[in-house]
Amino acid sequence: MENELNDQTNLNHNNKENIDEIQKDENFNDKSKICKLKTISKDSSIKAIFFSFIVLIFIIYLIRILAFNKKKISIINYSSSNKEMLNKTEIILSKLKPNPSYKGPIFPDDGKISKEWVFDLIDYMKDLDGKKTNKEKYIDKINLLKMISKAKSILSEYDSVVNINIPKESNITIVGDVHGQFYDFLNIFNISGYPSEDNPYLFNGDFVDRGKFGVEIITTLIAFKILYPNHFFMNRGNHEDSEMNKRYGFESEILSKYDIDVFECFSEFYKFLPLGHVLNKKVLVLHGGLFSKEGVTISELKKIDRFIDVPYDGLMCELLWSDPRDMEGWRPSDRGAGVFFGQNVTEKFLKDNKLNLLIRSHEVVMEGYDIQHGGKVITLFSAPNYCDAYGNKGAIIKFMGGEMEPNFIKFEASPHP
Numbered sequence: 001m002e003n004e005l006n007d008q009t010n011l012n013h014n015n016k017e018n019i020d021e022i023q024k025d026e027n028f029n030d031k032s033k034i035c036k037l038k039t040i041s042k043d044s045s046i047k048a049i050f051f052s053f054i055v056l057i058f059i060i061y062l063i064r065i066l067a068f069n070k071k072k073i074s075i076i077n078y079s080s081s082n083k084e085m086l087n088k089t090e091i092i093l094s095k096l097k098p099n100p101s102y103k104g105p106i107f108p109d110d111g112k113i114s115k116e117w118v119f120d121l122i123d124y125m126k127d128l129d130g131k132k133t134n135k136e137k138y139i140d141k142i143n144l145l146k147m148i149s150k151a152k153s154i155l156s157e158y159d160s161v162v163n164i165n166i167p168k169e170s171n172i173t174i175v176g177d178v179h180g181q182f183y184d185f186l187n188i189f190n191i192s193g194y195p196s197e198d199n200p201y202l203f204n205g206d207f208v209d210r211g212k213f214g215v216e217i218i219t220t221l222i223a224f225k226i227l228y229p230n231h232f233f234m235n236r237g238n239h240e241d242s243e244m245n246k247r248y249g250f251e252s253e254i255l256s257k258y259d260i261d262v263f264e265c266f267s268e269f270y271k272f273l274p275l276g277h278v279l280n281k282k283v284l285v286l287h288g289g290l291f292s293k294e295g296v297t298i299s300e301l302k303k304i305d306r307f308i309d310v311p312y313d314g315l316m317c318e319l320l321w322s323d324p325r326d327m328e329g330w331r332p333s334d335r336g337a338g339v340f341f342g343q344n345v346t347e348k349f350l351k352d353n354k355l356n357l358l359i360r361s362h363e364v365v366m367e368g369y370d371i372q373h374g375g376k377v378i379t380l381f382s383a384p385n386y387c388d389a390y391g392n393k394g395a396i397i398k399f400m401g402g403e404m405e406p407n408f409i410k411f412e413a414s415p416h417p
């Protein structure tokens with residue numbers, strides 16, 4: 001019994017203790033709850049600060065996104081209206097006044113020049129014995145800029161790839177890289193005749209850099225374009241780009257003959273040059289080569305927004321920079337821009353576009369021309385003894401009587417000052 005009682009007492013005691021403990025616990029719990037409540041109110045103010053901080057960051061981020069979008073949109077707008085934004089030449093021209101003591105060729109305000117005017121301009125720039133002063137050699141800045149402006153307005157109407165129709169009784173001469181070699185360039189006219197409506201020409205880019213007479217060449221090309229807009233053609237090359245000109249000599253050449261304004265006006269002019277020409281729907285002429293992308297069409301190339309500096313990738317970059325190689329498919333070019341493309345790439349592109357032949361330039365070849373990819377690609381290079389060092393021949397192609405069979409004419413280097 002006692003034991004039982006004890007047990008009971010114990011039990012009671014235990015119970016009491018239990019109750020106490022529970023109460024303690026409860027008290028403790030309550031206290032901790034209060035503590036927790038206090039902590040919560042402290043926490044919530046930290047959270048509120050944290051939350052507003054997050055909101056603030058979000059707002060800043062949102063503003064940045066909006067600003068970025070605005071920037072992005074403005075880039076798109078700039079790109080789509082790029083042609084209209086390219087009016088630096090006209091702005092500079094509007095501030096220039098004619099120099100009364102200048103004795104050289106004067107470009108007429110109506111832009112109408114004669115064959116004689118162009119021949120006089122060429123004679124004015126020719127200086128075989130190296131005795132002329134710059135004033136006796138270069139058309140002055142205001143007249144040069146008027147020429148550039150006129151040529152821009154002619155080229156601005158063109159698609160980025162232009163169709164040329166050569167009728168049965170007509171010829172056309174294709175010329176590859178000339179790279180500032182003015183006296184070799186003039187020799188081409190001795191070989192294949194001076195440009196005229198009966199003797200059309202297509203120059204396939206890389207007019208400037210390397211050689212010393214880029215100004216003379218591009219000025220002559222612009223003059224012929226103005227004289228025969230429908231019978232004289234030019235493609236852009238990868239050297240028709242201000243970044244290349246800074247590295248390969250044309251910028252310093254211009255600065256020695258004119259000034260930075262003229263450099264910028266030429267840089268602007270390049271953006272108007274088409275990227276390719278298609279002769280009689282059969283022969284594509286462009287400076288570099290084909291593409292890493294499959295299924296490219298001529299109509300896609302026509303729509304390229306070319307009124308920009310040469311980009312680092314994409315169709316326009318590859319068109320100006322790529323090279324054909326004896327391989328299948330394509331791989332990135334060792335040049336760091338464009339691709340190396342194989343025979344199957346050429347065959348598929350020509351077949352897709354119902355073309356027979358690709359003529360490109362861009363590489364020095366010892367005989368002035370080189371035939372690759374089973375006769376489907378011709379490399380044409382027209383700067384003989386390139387850089388006075390290579391010992392290569394130059395070549396041009398003449399298509400005669402509207403026939404799309406290439407006739408090659410090779411030539412040696414001419415003397416130059």
Ligand SMILES: [Mn+2]
Nearest residue numbers: 206237238362
């Ligand atoms: Mn080139």
